Amino acid sequence: MGTKRYLAADVRTAIESVKPLGSVVDLFSGIGAVASALAPDHHVVTNDALSFTTALSRARFCAGRRSATSDILPKIKLRYREREDELKEVHESALAKESAALTGDWIKLAEFMEEYPHVGTSADAKRTARACSSAITSERYSLTSLYFAGGYFSVRQSIQIDALRYAIDKEASREPDWDWMTSAWLSAAAVVINAPGHTAQYLRVSGENSQKRVRRAWSRDVWEVFAERVDAISQEGTTSWRGKNVSCNTDALKLITSDELDGIGVIYADPPYTKDHYSRYYHVYETLYRYDFPASNGFGRYRDDRFVTGFSVKTKVEAAFGALASGAKARGVPLVLSYPDNGLLGLAGVDLMGLLESHFSTVTVKSRAYNHSTLGASGGEQKKLAVENIYVCS
Ligand SMILES: C[S@@+](CC[C@H](N)C(=O)[O-])C[C@H]1O[C@@H](n2cnc3c(N)ncnc32)[C@H](O)[C@@H]1O
Structure with missing residues (x-):
């Protein structure tokens, strides 16, 4: 799922650079590569709009004694x-x-x-x-x-x-x-x-x-x-680390303003970067997990209530990033963001650095070249070389 496993160590370094005083919120946690890299030193709140990912997060990062x-x-x-x-x-x-x-x-x-x-x-x-x-x-x-x-x-x-x-x-x-x-x-x-x-x-x-x-x-x-x-599928970190972690399943832009995040130390965001909606690309797992017999049409057999997000719509992506930055600023916590050079925001003509600087007094960025997942979309390619940027905003 566009996993950031290759980037997780760099994200951890960026998160530690702001010396968080509470849990790290991973707003778009996917299959949890970053949460995994933060174990057992930083408590995490994982979140994703796709509900099947939460079973994985709970199984790996949350409390509870398993049977043998x-x-x-x-x-x-x-x-x-x-x-x-x-x-x-x-x-x-x-x-x-x-x-x-x-x-x-x-x-x-x-x-x-x-x-x-x-x-x-x-x-x-x-x-x-x-x-x-x-x-x-x-x-x-x-x-x-x-x-x-x-x-x-x-x-x-x-x-x-x-x-x-x-x-x-x-x-x-x-x-x-x-x-x-x-x-x-x-x-x-x-x-x-x-x-x-x-x-x-x-x-x-x-x-x-x-x-x-x-x-x-x-x-x-x-x-x-x-x-x-x-x-x-093993439990990660330690029992006491898992005991304070939380897994959420909601729209990141709703979560960022909700009481559930009171007392957190830093927000990490790894939003979608293409116009391809994750809910279409992973619909089979979502329907299996929910087992809710949704309305479905056509050969792709997609559920008809798929989640769509402004981060994947060219005309809405600027507003989505604006809401993310202002949400973090309103909470008074630093924002660490990973986003590639060739992301949809740039294609929409928006300068991300400028957008972040209009909300935060300090913004630094580190860039590295990586092989990126394209979700196998558009051109049919699976991987593409891309420059990934990690922004630290405080
Ligand atoms: C780039 S992937 C994150 C990958 C993750 N960092 C990892 O390493 O596994 C983006 C994730 O955001 C989720 N997503 C997309 N829009 C969202 C939204 N508005 N709120 C919450 N999650 C969203 C997708 O389901 C997907 O899992």
Whole structure:
């Protein structure tokens, strides 16, 4: 998610240069590279508009004693098999068609993917989704099969993903366990997904090479990857560090003026820098996490209530930065900001240094060249060399 792992050590240095007297607020925390670099020395308030990222933040940076893996995993596996069996029965004919498509030529697989009924295109699937959304039995656990099968995941994997969510909701009811298991589940979905680094669209089949890629992605076993991810999602820092961290899920520009931030020491902001909305690029994980059967249309299967932000709209980006700077100034705390040279603000003709200097008496900047994620958008490139700037405003 445009992770700033490569920049995290420099951001930490910049944050320490202002000698914060309270927690560090990471307003656009994504998957938490900066929070991770601040452990265990500076308490953090992480925030992101996408709610699925908060499960990861809570699992890694917040308090709570987890059960032992050897206690919880066998219970989850039992429940998982239970729901998997039910779903295999429901989708028996789709599974048979899928296996024929996977063993046939590329045209057969392409046709299977094109014709697979899902909520974006099928009235039947929409009706079933409505019924499942209000079910209080295991029938509810069908979302992936209805929304993302035959594209982002195979039918078989969709069944596994739904069965796992059922098992997690049933057996990991304590919050620290639920956050941990749900993070491992989302992380497993991200490993097996048939998509480039983001999920704005899935990979289609248009020849033998793409057939190989889809077959490879669709053949991965969700349970196996999940069990690996359970071990990988570890709690970071120390118990006392995690005890004072907080995870929020709201618009950064709302949070900056809210009481929740009283007593903080510094604000770190790493806002989006392109016109591509994160909510479109990561919509699959958001819908999996929320498991709320949203209205969805078309082949991309996007939820129709996607979050949009002024930071990614050329005509609104200047106002968004103005609100960020004035919000930090009104709180009387320093603002550390990372933003690349080629960000949308510059493309909108706004000089960021000038904007920051109109709010703060001291603004310094350090610049470095990095390989930047482009979200695989516009030109189709995944990485681009860019100059990243870290502004320290006080
Ligand atoms: C450049 S990424 C941050 C990456 C993060 N620093 C990391 O290392 O993982 C921007 C993040 O801001 C989130 N976002 C976009 N607009 C937002 C807003 N108005 N309020 C809060 N979060 C927002 C996106 O979902 C995305 O995760």
